Structure formats: structure tokens, C-alpha cells
Amino acid sequence: MNLELMQSKCVEVSAIMKAIAHPQRLMLMCHLAEGEKNVSELLDLCEISQSQLSQFLNRMQREKLLKVRRDGNFSYYSIADKNITKLIQSMQKIFCKEE
Template sequence: MTAKGNMSVEAMEQKCEMVAQVMKALSHPKRLLILCHLAQGERSVSQLECLTGLSQSQVSQFLKTMTLQGLIQARNDGSFKYFSVVDKELERLLEALHQVYC
């Protein structure tokens, strides 16, 4: 059985699960703030601390959660770790939210 647009019910359920996961991440104001900064470009933990006013432990916890969710990725450069948004669709969603609400 297929749903609208010839997408199978199973595929649609998988997409809905993925969207729900993204929306859950966006539902926390501080995670959303971090994601908005990452959508503008790669950032280190210390840069995100300065930009958000959060402590290093808070930033690290949010980054760990979003990395495990597959929303962001980390890149090591010497003793620094830089984070960026993985999904271009998420970047577009963040940009749309920015245009509507900011």
C-alpha cells in the first residue's frame, strides 16, 4: 500500500520518525540556539560557550546529545573539536525558522 506521492506507508513512517527526532531537538531553546549558530558555520565548544552564554558542561552535553541523534558531527583539529550541522535539510529548516521568527 502506498500513500500520497507513491511513498510507502513504511517509508512515510520512517520519515515521520526522523522529523519527530529533529523537532524534539528543536523543542529545547538552548539546543535550538546552538543549532542556529552551527547552521551559520562550524564552531568549537569554546566558541559556542561565548555565543550562547552556557557553561562548557552544558554546551558539551547538548552537543553530545545532538551528535548521538545524528544532527551534528564533530571534527578534531589538534586539541580542538569543531561541530557542524550534518543535514542540509536541517540547515534549510533552521534558515526558514530564522526568516519567520527573527
């Protein structure tokens, strides 16, 4: 792999890292790695205020990590790209393996 390509990949991937690099945002991503969830499900799963949850989901959507599907009153969020799901899953494999 040449250096130029490597650098452009690093720009792209570090932006994803940055969007995930927060305890609660990572937690959200871990839950979403298991499949689509709506906002109140996420609110129950994570200890987080509604306002922050909304901000975090919004931010990760803006940065193309998440996509939304609206159904009546509910917004269902899911991971936008299967590479990101893979990333979360390998992080779980590496850091959360049972001892």
C-alpha cells in the first residue's frame, strides 16, 4: 500500500474513530451493532440524558455512521455502513472477550 493512499485512508478512518471516541457514543454503537433501535430503546439502554442522546445520534448521522428510518413518532437508528459494524464487532472481540 502506497503512502498517499494510506494517508487518505487515515483521514477517512480517523474521522470515524473521532465520532466513536466517546464512552456513551461507543456504547450506542455497540447496541446498534446488534441491529436497528429506536430512540427510546436507546435511552433505556444507556445512562444518558435525552438531550445528549439526541445530539449524539444527530452527530453520528451527520458523519455518516448512522442512518435513520422514521416510522410515525419513532425514529429508528441503525449503522450506515457494514464496515463500521465490522469495526465495532472486532473491537468487541478484542477488548470484551470473556476470561
